[in-house]
Amino acid sequence: MATIKERQEVLVEEFEFFDEWMDKYNHIIEMGKSLDALPEEKKNDDLLVQGCQSKVWLHAEKNGENVRFQADADAIIAKGIVAMLIDVFDNQPAKEVAAADLGFLEEIGLKDHLSPTRANGLMSMIKQMKFYALAFAG
Amino acid sequence: MSYDVQAIRQQFPILNQKIHGRPLVYLDNAATAQKPIAVIDAISDYYLNYNANVHRGVHTLSQRATDAMEAVREDVRAHINAAETAEIIFTRGITDSINTIAFGMGALVKKGQNIVITAVEHHSNIVPWQMLCQRTGAELRHLPMNEHGEVVLDGIEEIIDEHTAMVAFNHISNALGTINPVDAILERAQKVGAWTLVDGAQSGPHAKVDVRAWNVDFFTLSSHKMYGPTGLGVLYGKRERLEALPPYQGGGEMIATVTLEESTYAGLPHKFEAGTPHIEGIIGFGAALKYINEVGIEAIAAHEKELLEYATQECSEIEGFRVIGDAKNKASVLSFVVDGTHPYDLGVLLDQQGVAVRTGQHCTQPIMDAFCIDGTARASFAMYNTKEEIDLFKAALEKAVTMLR
Structure with a gap:
């Protein structure tokens, strides 16, 4: 199974294909559309990621040594971004998720591209995922 | 004298720039207006x-x-x-x-x-x-x-x-x-x-x-x-x-x-x-x-009214476009949602195409609650906006909606 690092490399390659940000956004939107929606009953306020402009729900559960993530968002770009993170982190060892370095966000250019409030939202998602991972690894 | 919007635009140097490679269309005037050279x-x-x-x-x-x-x-x-x-x-x-x-x-x-x-x-x-x-x-x-x-x-x-x-x-x-x-x-x-x-x-x-x-x-x-x-x-x-x-x-x-x-x-x-x-x-x-x-506040208001009517009419052609707040007496603000899209997503994709609008609740949460929506996208017009800009806005909005649906 691909490691966190390998999964990031795949994403970077995918995005290298696009020169224009409109096309990159289109790809993010498509990833958002393909992410399985959370069932309505799971979209409760306890799962909301604090610090996002739009509503982002993040659900995590332990799977042996690994951690499984599910997420949803009311805005599709936010959903696409969380889908990328799930792509990298889902079903990976909790320990590695907690310690992971997410260099791909810089390589894709997403970190620099987002407005400060949106970048904060992205950081909040990552923090929340790592927080779950840390809890499960402990 | 007729209203010379091009002469007015020359007094606002900030408008003459490109955002993400597209000409800036600034439609966030209800948040803050741009400043003329005189200021x-x-x-x-x-x-x-x-x-x-x-x-x-x-x-x-x-x-x-x-x-x-x-x-x-x-x-x-x-x-x-x-x-x-x-x-x-x-x-x-x-x-x-x-x-x-x-x-x-x-x-x-x-x-x-x-x-x-x-x-x-x-x-x-x-x-x-x-x-x-x-x-x-x-x-x-x-x-x-x-x-x-x-x-x-x-x-x-x-x-x-x-x-x-x-x-x-x-x-x-x-x-x-x-x-x-x-x-x-x-x-x-x-x-x-x-x-x-x-x-x-x-x-x-x-x-x-x-x-x-x-x-x-x-x-x-x-x-x-x-x-x-x-x-x-x-x-x-x-x-x-x-x-x-x-x-x-x-x-x-x-x-x-x-x-x-x-x-x-x-x-x-x-x-x-x-x-x-x-x-x-x-x-x-x-x-x-x-x-x-100097420009004349009545002349400005008349120009903006024309823009608001034009924008409302043009954008209403987009499927699922809904104006939020269609009062008989309205000034210069087009607050809207498009069914099947989120205002934040519209805001990002419009910005990518050079169009600046406001998205969210506009510091008016009780109004959004009353309309049962989380927020709107809002285009708001000023003395320097043009019909050509509204055409660009409409085209950008259509493209955003196509991508999001």
Whole structure:
């Protein structure tokens, strides 16, 4: 199974294909559309990621040594971004998720591209995922 | 003379740039308007030639700065037809203006009285009154709105009654663009002897207001929405009302005498202007007012009305496009949702195509709750916008919607 690092490399390659940000956004939107929606009953306020402009729900559960993530968002770009993170982190060892370095966000250019409030939202998602991972690894 | 929008655009150098490789289409004017060269030059001139603190220096530069600042106070007085310059207070903005009144009224309002606002207020005209009611035990009431985003006057006689201490409402809603029935609300408030405040945040750049014709007690303006600098507001108050209120903040400029034990306060307007004022802002605002009056506020309003009608008609062709707030009387704001899309996503994709709009709740959460939506995208128009820009906006919106669905 691909490691966190390998999964990031795949994403970077995918995005290298696009020169224009409109096309990159289109790809993010498509990833958002393909992410399985959370069932309505799971979209409760306890799962909301604090610090996002739009509503982002993040659900995590332990799977042996690994951690499984599910997420949803009311805005599709936010959903696409969380889908990328799930792509990298889902079903990976909790320990590695907690310690992971997410260099791909810089390589894709997403970190620099987002407005400060949106970048904060992205950081909040990552923090929340790592927080779950840390809890499960402990 | 016909309205020469291209000549106006040349006075706004910021508009001539590309965003993400596309020409900038700036449609976030209800948040803040761009500044003409005249304003930028006035601020530069102040710092290049006569920067000094005001009111207390005997030296020449201080005199020049004071004269320039006080000349603007007179310009503002004339612009809104106030009786005297002492009734024109410079504040940090509308939020500061409203807090000044709401704080001061804490000394006057008693339990058993009520404060009345409307359902279409900005948070800045809600929260200060909630705080006043918490401090005094007074009740906060509101005039409701209908599904068009219009304030409903049925029942106004029960809501505004003989116990009403203050009726505070905006002239034009920032989130919806609704022009409120100012005369009818003021008439009822004045009949029961309530104090009145009209928030002119959104009307300042689009409508000429005569405070004495309205016979309103307080009126507020925001410089930065009127093509002037940020960080500056105006609070107009009738002399007898301002004199009845205690000062909001203590410090320099607002005192007559100070000992270590007690102080006496300066007269109007200085009583409400603690600390060094926003001198360059005031001077810049003077240039903005002059510019608005040169172009002509009626001509600006007519141009914007044409843009609003054109944009509403064009965008309505997009499937699922819904205007939020379709009041009969509207100014310059097109707040909308598109079914199957989220306003934040629209905002991002419009920005990628050079179009600047506002997305979210516009500091008006109660309005969004009433329409059962999380927020809207809002295009708002100013004197320099063009029909060609609306065509670009529409095309960008169509592309965004196609991507998102």
